[in-house]
Amino acid sequence: MDFQFTAEDQQLRQEVRNFVESEWDAQGIDSFSNSVYSYDVHHVEDDRRIHEYTKKLADRGWYTMHWPEEFGGTGAPLSRQLAYREEAAYRGSPVTTPTFFAHTLMYYGQDWQKEEILGKIASGELINFSQGFSEPNAGADLGSLQTRAVQDGDDWVITGQKIWNTGGHMADIGHYLVRTDPQAPKHRGISYFIVDMHDPGITLRPLFDALGKQRWVEVFLDGARVPSRNLVGELNRGWYAAMTNMSFERSNVEAPSYRLRDLENFLDYAREARFSDGSIILDDPIARHVLADARVLIEIGRMISYQVAWIQSKGEVPAMESAFSKLFHDEMTPNVFGALNRLLREAGIFSVGDPRAPMNGYPQVNSYLSWMNRFAGGGREIELNIIAQRGLGLPR
Ligand SMILES: Cc1cc2nc3c(=O)[nH]c(=O)nc-3n(C[C@H](O)[C@H](O)[C@H](O)COP(=O)(O)OP(=O)(O)OC[C@H]3O[C@@H](n4cnc5c(N)ncnc54)[C@H](O)[C@@H]3O)c2cc1C
Structure with a gap:
């Protein structure tokens, strides 16, 4: 890594x-x-608020500042x-495009897809996407997906089921992995389509999380049609485009x-x-x-994250490093929240909305909700597989 913060960066902060x-x-x-559309975020009302912001x-040119200039970035x-991403996150605001799909389009999209869809993302018009990868029998082993697409004239007709689709009910467009050649070895018969x-x-x-909050949808596709021009990348090579997507999903720069900020908020609370038993938390x-x-965990x-961002800024895909980052952050976040909540002792059992809950119950609710990130985007063992194979050169 080779960069340092300048006076202009401090001014931007x-x-x-x-x-x-x-x-x-x-x-x-x-x-x-806010960052994961979680427990107390009202999907429709808060989505409107987030959209306007x-x-x-x-x-201001901040939202896609990190994109290449040709796609609406600033070349900063x-x-x-x-400096921007850290400061905005530290202040608790939404930061940048939540769609890793954008990066897939930059690498694999057809010209019209880049112009139209990337343009709408860069302007803040399109913020919600349905990522149609996982299926009931294809999660960590995504290559086993069974949703089929069959060509019919200039269209593809899709039949199957997707699951754990985050915010799919708020999205106008989706990006879906489907099997287009059932005879080919499993990773080679998959194509990637943009879906209406x-x-x-x-x-x-x-689909609801453990606290009764709707986060996901199951998606049933029964003869859904997509035009051929919606193919992303080459036919039957969608797996490789999807893996680009996943490596961006794993970077975690804002976390x-x-x-x-969560830690500092806790310190403010715990000082008093x-x-x-009457003793002050910080006296312990x-x-x-x-x-x-x-x-220390946060600093590591x-x-x-800096390393991942550094590799991305050179136009390279940080496959191993972003697996590393996801693995670390998916444990760091629940470990930090869990540690804070345990420090609250018995008061840590009170949850969001309970007047007895310290800090509105956030240390408590986040200490177990944040474990779910460990499964999103492939589980912990999948990240370890990537590091073992691509980082250490070990056999599959
Ligand atoms: C918060 C959240 C949001 C999500 N959003 C989306 C979304 O928008 N779109 C989408 O398509 N999917 C989404 N998912 C689904 C996610 O991609 C899957 O949960 C993930 O791929 C794991 O699949 P699974 O749940 O079927 O678990 P399984 O594949 O059944 O795995 C269960 C456990 O077994 C382990 N395991 C599996 N295979 C191996 C192996 N070969 N070696 C060792 N251990 C293994 C896994 O690591 C995991 O711990 C989301 C999930 C979560 C939790």
Whole structure:
């Protein structure tokens, strides 16, 4: 890695700070919930709020600052991008495009897809996508997917079922992996299509998380049609485009800044707060060590994210490094929240909405909700497989 923060970067941080303070109202919702559309984020109302704010980020040229200039980025140096992304995350605001699909289009999209779809993402017009990869029998082993697409004239007709589709009920378009050659070895018969989520052949069924919040949908495709021009990359080579997508899904640049703010909020609370025996939380030396450990974890996460961003800024795909980053962050986040919640002792059982809950119950609810990221985008063991094979050169 080779970069350093300049005076201009520091100035940008100040601008971002002022902007977020005047334009973003988190409405008391914590950054973890906002960043993953979690427990107390109301999908429709908050989505509208996030959408409006996103357009303002886009107008300022910040939203896709890290994209290459030809696609609507600014060509800003890496240090400038990181200064923006860290500061916005630290202030608890949405930061940048949540769609890894954009990067797939940059590498594999047809010209019209790049112009039309990337343009709408860059302007903040399109923020929700349905990522149709997982199926009931194809999660970590994604290559086993069974949803079929059969050519019919200039269209492809899709039949099958997708699951764990985050925010699919809010999306107008989806990007889907389907089997187009059932005779080929499993990874070679898969194609990648852009799908119109309002197609009459598509039916959605809601899926709820452990706290009763709808996060996902199941997607049933029964004769859904997509035109051939919606193919991303080459026919039967969709697996490789999807893996580009996944390596961007695994980079986690904002997570350490969000967690640093969570830790600092906790420190503010714990300076005054007392255990039920009347003692102050921070007077406990073990509590201070736990908090210091959390700070170290966050800093390691930051360095790992910098490395991924550095590789991406050179136009390379950080396959092994982003697996490394995802593996680390997926454990760092619940470990930090878990440590904070344990420090609350018995008060840590009260959850969001309970007036007795410290810090509105966020340490509690996030300490177990954040484990779900460990499964999103392929499980922990899949990341370990990638590191073993691509990083250590070990056999499959
Ligand atoms: C919050 C969240 C959001 C998601 N959003 C989306 C989305 O928008 N679109 C989408 O398509 N999918 C989405 N998913 C689904 C996600 O991609 C899958 O959950 C993931 O791929 C794991 O698949 P699975 O749940 O079927 O678990 P399984 O594949 O059944 O795996 C279960 C466990 O076994 C382990 N395991 C599996 N295979 C191996 C192996 N070969 N060696 C060792 N261990 C193994 C896994 O690591 C895991 O711990 C989301 C999931 C979550 C949790």
